Amino acid sequence: MLSQKAKYALRALIMLAEQTDDEELILIADIAERENIPRKFLEAILVELRKHGLLFAKRGKSGGYRLARPAADISFGEVIRLIDGHLAPIPCASKFSFKPCDDCIDPGTCSVRWLMVQVRDATAGVLDNHTLADALRHRQSTGSLAANFDI
Template sequence: MISQKAKYALRALVVLARADAEKALFISDIAEEQNIPKKFLEQILLDLKHQGIVMSRRGKMGGYLLLKPAEDITFGEVLRLIDGPIAPLPCLSKIAYRRCEDCQSEETCEIRHVFNEVANVTRGVLDKTTIADCLVYGEDGKVAEMLDS
């Protein structure tokens, strides 16, 4: 399961991708549109800014914009930045591998083999699905519903 923070991050990125590429959006507008607590969204956007996904502008025309094109931002990338590894078992993590404490042999572990298939399929979908792809699903304004399912 992904965290609420990751869901909010994805929803905010979809809103920014849907907006005019040159027009910065205020945190308050994104928060209101997506029903995200403003203070929480501030933290999320700051994290995404530090990771080079969004940028902020100050002043009258200030707010947040995508720094990377929406077609270059994958769900997998965002989930890893916000939630960490995408792996059902620590021994399957690509970025935070840890041997399971109770495992006698990774090569013969039946549980690991099954969840390795699950992880590979999941990563495949998340690493090829971009924020731009999400816009197709969200054209009817149902971004939040798509991300909640």
């Protein structure tokens, strides 16, 4: 299941992706207000995203945030893995943090694991092939893209 933290991260990133001026920075207060995200929680999320190279940040009076890479280069899968750790529904189906179940006799023949690996692969296929730019196109097609950032 997608954590609230990952959901907030995606919403903040999509808002930042709306910015057409590659140099303009968006204040954390504006992101928090528009996306209805608690500011302190958002601050921690944005620091983490900056640390992983998804955001550029500038401190001070003229500070704020913007994407560090083009929106088309940031997939939902990348963001969710950064925030939540893995996409697998159970630890033994994880590609990068495999951990066998305590009660499992043989993960290689486990039918539950077999199915959960398929779920993981299907989930990764969707999330890794959809980017922030795709989300923007969806927002535009539904008419929910903000006209400006003057809140």
